[in-house]
Amino acid sequence: MNELNLILLGPPGAGKGTQGARLRDDLGLPYLATGDLLREHRARETPLGVQAAGYMAAGRLVPDELVIALLLGEISERGKRGFLLDGFPRTPGQADALGAALLSESRELSAAVLVDVPDDALLERTTGRRQCPDGHLYHVVFDRPARAGVCDVDGKVLVQRDDDHAEIVRERLRVYHDCTAPLVDYYRARGLLLRVDGLRPADAVYASLREALAVPELAL
Ligand code: AMP
Numbered sequence: 001m002n003e004l005n006l007i008l009l010g011p012p013g014a015g016k017g018t019q020g021a022r023l024r025d026d027l028g029l030p031y032l033a034t035g036d037l038l039r040e041h042r043a044r045e046t047p048l049g050v051q052a053a054g055y056m057a058a059g060r061l062v063p064d065e066l067v068i069a070l071l072l073g074e075i076s077e078r079g080k081r082g083f084l085l086d087g088f089p090r091t092p093g094q095a096d097a098l099g100a101a102l103l104s105e106s107r108e109l110s111a112a113v114l115v116d117v118p119d120d121a122l123l124e125r126t127t128g129r130r131q132c133p134d135g136h137l138y139h140v141v142f143d144r145p146a147r148a149g150v151c152d153v154d155g156k157v158l159v160q161r162d163d164d165h166a167e168i169v170r171e172r173l174r175v176y177h178d179c180t181a182p183l184v185d186y187y188r189a190r191g192l193l194l195r196v197d198g199l200r201p202a203d204a205v206y207a208s209l210r211e212a213l214a215v216p217e218l219a220l
Helices: 016-027 034-044 047-058 064-078 092-104 119-127 166-180 182-189 202-213
Strands: 005-009 031-033 083-086 111-116 129-131 137-139 193-197
Touching: 005 016, 005 182, 016 031, 016 083, 016 137, 016 202, 031 034, 031 064, 034 047, 034 064, 034 083, 047 064, 047 166, 064 083, 064 092, 092 182, 111 182, 111 202, 119 129, 119 166, 166 182, 182 193, 193 202
Parallel strands: 005 083, 005 111, 031 083, 111 193
Antiparallel strands: 129 137
Protein backbone atom coordinates (compact mmCIF):
# COMPACT_ATOMS: atom_id res chain seq x y z
CA MET A 1 0.00 0.00 0.00
CA ASN A 2 1.59 3.34 -0.87
CA GLU A 3 -0.98 5.71 0.60
CA LEU A 4 -1.02 6.34 4.32
CA ASN A 5 -4.47 6.33 5.95
CA LEU A 6 -4.04 6.98 9.66
CA ILE A 7 -6.31 7.39 12.65
CA LEU A 8 -5.31 9.05 15.92
CA LEU A 9 -7.15 7.54 18.88
CA GLY A 10 -7.12 8.62 22.49
CA PRO A 11 -9.01 10.48 25.19
CA PRO A 12 -9.54 14.26 25.20
CA GLY A 13 -6.31 15.92 26.30
CA ALA A 14 -4.04 13.02 25.26
CA GLY A 15 -2.18 15.27 22.83
CA LYS A 16 -3.72 14.08 19.55
CA GLY A 17 -3.93 17.67 18.24
CA THR A 18 -0.28 18.42 19.02
CA GLN A 19 1.00 15.14 17.58
CA GLY A 20 -1.39 15.35 14.63
CA ALA A 21 -0.11 18.80 13.64
CA ARG A 22 3.47 17.51 13.59
CA LEU A 23 2.56 14.42 11.60
CA ARG A 24 0.63 16.56 9.15
CA ASP A 25 3.63 18.85 8.65
CA ASP A 26 6.19 16.06 8.42
CA LEU A 27 4.24 13.60 6.30
CA GLY A 28 2.26 16.13 4.27
CA LEU A 29 -0.99 14.30 5.00
CA PRO A 30 -4.37 16.05 4.96
CA TYR A 31 -5.32 16.41 8.62
CA LEU A 32 -9.04 15.91 9.16
CA ALA A 33 -10.18 16.66 12.71
CA THR A 34 -13.93 16.35 13.15
CA GLY A 35 -13.86 18.61 16.25
CA ASP A 36 -12.21 21.42 14.24
CA LEU A 37 -14.59 20.87 11.32
CA LEU A 38 -17.61 20.97 13.62
CA ARG A 39 -16.35 24.13 15.35
CA GLU A 40 -16.00 25.78 11.92
CA HIS A 41 -19.58 24.79 11.05
CA ARG A 42 -20.77 26.10 14.41
CA ALA A 43 -18.97 29.44 13.87
CA ARG A 44 -20.52 29.79 10.40
CA GLU A 45 -23.93 28.73 11.76
CA THR A 46 -24.47 26.19 9.00
CA PRO A 47 -27.40 23.75 9.49
CA LEU A 48 -24.89 21.11 10.66
CA GLY A 49 -23.21 23.60 13.00
CA VAL A 50 -26.52 24.60 14.54
CA GLN A 51 -27.52 20.94 15.02
CA ALA A 52 -24.15 20.02 16.52
CA ALA A 53 -23.76 22.98 18.90
CA GLY A 54 -25.86 21.63 21.77
CA TYR A 55 -24.12 18.25 21.81
CA MET A 56 -20.69 19.89 21.73
CA ALA A 57 -21.47 22.34 24.53
CA ALA A 58 -22.61 19.45 26.73
CA GLY A 59 -19.56 17.29 25.93
CA ARG A 60 -21.76 14.67 24.22
CA LEU A 61 -21.22 13.06 20.84
CA VAL A 62 -22.84 14.54 17.77
CA PRO A 63 -25.04 11.79 16.23
CA ASP A 64 -23.21 9.29 14.04
CA GLU A 65 -25.10 10.01 10.84
CA LEU A 66 -24.14 13.71 10.89
CA VAL A 67 -20.47 13.15 11.67
CA ILE A 68 -20.11 10.24 9.24
CA ALA A 69 -21.53 12.31 6.37
CA LEU A 70 -19.20 15.20 7.27
CA LEU A 71 -16.08 13.08 7.50
CA LEU A 72 -16.65 10.89 4.46
CA GLY A 73 -17.32 14.07 2.46
CA GLU A 74 -13.98 15.50 3.63
CA ILE A 75 -12.16 12.28 2.77
CA SER A 76 -13.54 12.30 -0.75
CA GLU A 77 -12.60 15.96 -1.17
CA ARG A 78 -9.21 16.14 0.52
CA GLY A 79 -8.21 12.62 1.52
CA LYS A 80 -8.19 10.70 -1.74
CA ARG A 81 -4.43 9.97 -1.51
CA GLY A 82 -4.11 9.45 2.22
CA PHE A 83 -5.27 11.14 5.40
CA LEU A 84 -4.72 11.62 9.09
CA LEU A 85 -7.93 11.54 11.15
CA ASP A 86 -8.19 13.09 14.61
CA GLY A 87 -11.37 12.63 16.63
CA PHE A 88 -12.96 10.20 14.19
CA PRO A 89 -14.08 7.47 14.51
CA ARG A 90 -15.46 7.82 18.01
CA THR A 91 -17.97 4.95 17.99
CA PRO A 92 -17.96 1.44 16.50
CA GLY A 93 -20.70 2.64 14.10
CA GLN A 94 -18.40 5.37 12.79
CA ALA A 95 -15.53 2.88 12.52
CA ASP A 96 -17.72 0.46 10.52
CA ALA A 97 -18.84 3.28 8.20
CA LEU A 98 -15.25 4.38 7.60
CA GLY A 99 -14.10 0.82 6.92
CA ALA A 100 -16.97 0.20 4.49
CA ALA A 101 -16.38 3.46 2.63
CA LEU A 102 -12.67 2.70 2.20
CA LEU A 103 -13.37 -0.88 1.14
CA SER A 104 -15.81 0.31 -1.52
CA GLU A 105 -12.86 2.14 -3.10
CA SER A 106 -10.44 -0.77 -2.54
CA ARG A 107 -8.63 1.28 0.09
CA GLU A 108 -7.79 0.38 3.68
CA LEU A 109 -6.53 1.84 6.91
CA SER A 110 -2.79 1.78 7.53
CA ALA A 111 -2.93 2.05 11.31
CA ALA A 112 -4.85 3.36 14.30
CA VAL A 113 -2.46 5.08 16.69
CA LEU A 114 -3.54 5.20 20.31
CA VAL A 115 -2.02 8.09 22.28
CA ASP A 116 -2.47 6.57 25.70
CA VAL A 117 -2.77 8.77 28.81
CA PRO A 118 -4.35 7.73 32.13
CA ASP A 119 -7.46 9.61 33.26
CA ASP A 120 -5.92 11.36 36.24
CA ALA A 121 -3.57 13.35 33.97
CA LEU A 122 -6.26 14.34 31.49
CA LEU A 123 -8.24 16.81 33.55
CA GLU A 124 -5.21 19.04 34.19
CA ARG A 125 -4.09 18.80 30.59
CA THR A 126 -7.48 19.64 29.17
CA THR A 127 -8.55 22.44 31.51
CA GLY A 128 -5.14 24.16 31.05
CA ARG A 129 -5.34 24.05 27.27
CA ARG A 130 -5.48 27.33 25.32
CA GLN A 131 -5.58 27.92 21.59
CA CYS A 132 -5.54 30.74 19.07
CA PRO A 133 -8.33 31.10 16.49
CA ASP A 134 -6.08 29.41 13.92
CA GLY A 135 -5.66 26.33 16.09
CA HIS A 136 -2.14 26.78 17.51
CA LEU A 137 -2.14 24.94 20.83
CA TYR A 138 -0.65 25.88 24.22
CA HIS A 139 -0.96 24.88 27.86
CA VAL A 140 -0.85 27.25 30.84
CA VAL A 141 1.67 24.99 32.64
CA PHE A 142 3.24 22.57 30.16
CA ASP A 143 3.52 24.63 26.98
CA ARG A 144 3.36 28.33 27.74
CA PRO A 145 3.54 30.98 25.01
CA ALA A 146 6.35 33.57 25.29
CA ARG A 147 3.78 36.24 26.20
CA ALA A 148 0.90 35.10 28.43
CA GLY A 149 -2.36 34.76 26.53
CA VAL A 150 -0.88 35.54 23.10
CA CYS A 151 -0.04 33.13 20.27
CA ASP A 152 3.71 32.93 19.47
CA VAL A 153 3.01 32.22 15.81
CA ASP A 154 0.52 34.91 14.82
CA GLY A 155 0.11 37.22 17.85
CA LYS A 156 -3.61 36.41 18.22
CA VAL A 157 -5.31 36.20 21.61
CA LEU A 158 -5.49 32.69 23.11
CA VAL A 159 -8.82 31.40 24.33
CA GLN A 160 -10.08 28.39 26.25
CA ARG A 161 -12.49 26.09 24.42
CA ASP A 162 -15.90 26.30 26.04
CA ASP A 163 -15.94 22.50 26.46
CA ASP A 164 -12.54 22.47 28.23
CA HIS A 165 -14.08 23.50 31.58
CA ALA A 166 -13.80 20.84 34.30
CA GLU A 167 -17.38 19.60 34.50
CA ILE A 168 -17.69 19.30 30.70
CA VAL A 169 -14.32 17.54 30.52
CA ARG A 170 -15.57 14.97 33.05
CA GLU A 171 -18.54 14.29 30.79
CA ARG A 172 -16.27 14.03 27.73
CA LEU A 173 -14.11 11.49 29.57
CA ARG A 174 -17.18 9.47 30.53
CA VAL A 175 -18.32 9.51 26.90
CA TYR A 176 -14.82 8.50 25.79
CA HIS A 177 -14.82 5.45 28.05
CA ASP A 178 -18.37 4.42 27.15
CA CYS A 179 -18.35 5.01 23.40
CA THR A 180 -14.80 5.41 22.07
CA ALA A 181 -12.51 3.24 24.22
CA PRO A 182 -14.01 0.05 22.68
CA LEU A 183 -12.31 1.10 19.44
CA VAL A 184 -8.96 0.17 20.96
CA ASP A 185 -9.99 -3.49 20.94
CA TYR A 186 -11.79 -3.01 17.62
CA TYR A 187 -8.55 -1.99 15.87
CA ARG A 188 -6.37 -4.35 17.89
CA ALA A 189 -8.53 -7.26 16.67
CA ARG A 190 -7.92 -6.10 13.09
CA GLY A 191 -4.15 -5.92 13.61
CA LEU A 192 -4.11 -2.15 13.11
CA LEU A 193 -3.45 -0.82 16.62
CA LEU A 194 -0.21 0.98 17.47
CA ARG A 195 0.12 2.35 21.01
CA VAL A 196 2.34 5.17 22.21
CA ASP A 197 2.71 6.31 25.81
CA GLY A 198 1.35 9.86 25.77
CA LEU A 199 2.35 10.70 29.33
CA ARG A 200 5.71 12.18 28.35
CA PRO A 201 6.93 15.47 26.85
CA ALA A 202 5.52 16.08 23.36
CA ASP A 203 8.89 15.57 21.64
CA ALA A 204 9.37 12.15 23.23
CA VAL A 205 5.83 11.10 22.32
CA TYR A 206 6.41 12.21 18.75
CA ALA A 207 9.68 10.27 18.52
CA SER A 208 7.94 7.04 19.56
CA LEU A 209 5.05 7.76 17.26
CA ARG A 210 7.37 8.06 14.28
CA GLU A 211 9.17 4.92 15.41
CA ALA A 212 5.89 3.03 15.76
CA LEU A 213 4.79 4.12 12.30
CA ALA A 214 8.06 3.17 10.66
CA VAL A 215 7.16 -0.54 10.58
CA PRO A 216 8.34 -1.88 7.22
CA GLU A 217 4.95 -2.43 5.62
CA LEU A 218 4.08 1.23 6.09
CA ALA A 219 7.26 2.24 4.22
CA LEU A 220 7.24 5.86 5.40
P1 AMP B 1 -12.75 17.32 19.80
O1 AMP B 1 -12.19 18.62 19.31
O2 AMP B 1 -12.27 16.15 18.99
O3 AMP B 1 -12.54 17.12 21.28
O4 AMP B 1 -14.33 17.37 19.58
C1 AMP B 1 -15.12 18.37 20.19
C2 AMP B 1 -16.58 17.93 20.20
O5 AMP B 1 -17.05 17.77 18.86
C3 AMP B 1 -16.84 16.59 20.88
O6 AMP B 1 -16.96 16.69 22.29
C4 AMP B 1 -18.15 16.17 20.21
O7 AMP B 1 -19.24 16.91 20.73
C5 AMP B 1 -17.94 16.65 18.77
N1 AMP B 1 -17.29 15.60 17.94
C6 AMP B 1 -16.05 15.65 17.37
N2 AMP B 1 -15.79 14.53 16.67
C7 AMP B 1 -16.88 13.73 16.82
C8 AMP B 1 -17.22 12.42 16.36
N3 AMP B 1 -16.38 11.69 15.61
N4 AMP B 1 -18.44 11.92 16.71
C9 AMP B 1 -19.30 12.63 17.45
N5 AMP B 1 -19.05 13.86 17.94
C10 AMP B 1 -17.84 14.42 17.62
